[in-house]
Amino acid sequence: MPVDIQRIEKDQLSCWRLRNEDAEVIVAEQGAQVLSYRQGEAAPIIWLSEEAAFQAGQAVRGGVPVCWPWFGDLARNPQSVQDTYQGSQPAPAHGLVRNIDWVMARSDTNDHSVTLVFACNRELPGWPHAVELSLNISLDSKGLHLSLTSHNRGDTTIALSQALHTYFAISDIHQVTVEGLDGRPYIETLEDWQQRQQQGDLIFGGETDRIYLDLPSRLSLRDPGLKRQILLETRGSRSAILWNPWIAKAQRLSQFADDAWQRMLCIETANVMDDVIRLEPSASHTLSVSISTESI
């Protein structure tokens, strides 16, 4: 089966389109952000907002933004992560790399798979640390594989939090279930960051913004409406954020239709809270997720 890599433009953003058999992935150089992933005529697997704007310097709503070298609000991170930022400007949410250009450093194709490697080795404002960052994006007959590697080239230990902030496309938020969380501790960020424990599978009945800890390597998103489950296999991660803005927050989000909360769910493969990374000099860490689907 032919595999194919093509450079395309989406408004102001330079992108790459990877195709393999009947699957297609589009990645923007800005942020090395996967924008979309679909297999054949089926509904997209990764969600991209119908109001997405492809503007330089602005993270695109949907796809897989890379959050690095911290996740979320820096002030909510462990002190060791907060201490790495020395900027005079307020620390931006989700770190420093999601709206700057990365470099497409390498591509590989063979009969069955296609891989792009993006690198981000720029100096980051307020973050004077020699950590090389790369994202490997690989499409094969099993699915889409993302691996984010941080390599400490400096001589001090650096603490990082991070996430592959994946937006999944779903039929209806009221009908989907996330399996693999039962019995796991989580932080309910909407109730004063209380620590709780998940009972059973996760279903959705309101705004959700939770940090799950101590996770197994496999989660699944069951979607009876689309007759499929999306499987996530992770490596180098024990934490994930489960996020859906629901009705009121949807109206405040940029590039987000008022009713889009019904059709998306973020499962963000992460290293946050007690799962942050301590990267010693010369050490590297890889955070990976493999995304595939099965019929149900």
Ligand SMILES: O=P(O)(O)OC[C@H]1O[C@H](O)[C@H](O)[C@@H](O)[C@@H]1O
């Ligand atoms: O609007 P953004 O900066 O892209 O953030 C979108 C969302 O990301 C994460 O999932 C956080 O847990 C949410 O609290 C946040 O609203």
